[in-house]
Amino acid sequence: MINPAKLEEIAKQISNNMPQGVKNLADTFEAKTKQAIQNKLAEMDFVSREEFDVQSQVLIRTREKLTELEAKVALLEQQLTSSNDNTDSQV
Structure with missing residues (x-):
């Protein structure tokens, strides 16, 4: 498995060596991508983890x-059946 800390270190080195214009473009792209994903998720009407956990507990109860x-x-039902059996045997 790849070490996430090593990947983070490599990404940081690449980022530090990029020209400022490219960094700004990357930051803008990242922000717009996050916003677009959040908008799409909101449209899909997903529930939060907290709401999911609450509903799971309600279901368990x-x-x-x-x-x-x-x-x-x-x-x-068993008592009713026993009662009926006793009544039938008395008749």
Whole structure:
């Protein structure tokens, strides 16, 4: 794997040896590229990491509640079946 620190060092050396006009052009290009990417991402209606994490926690809690409710329904169905069996055997 390539060492990221080494790549950063090489990039810095290249940047330091560039003429000022090229540096300004590169900075302008980088800023405009970042702005264009941010605009496109905003158009795509992506959610932030924070919002994703919040919704993930909500989903986990919802699943837990669903599991609890399923267990309660199963118990109630079992009780109802037992009650009906007892009533049928008495008749």
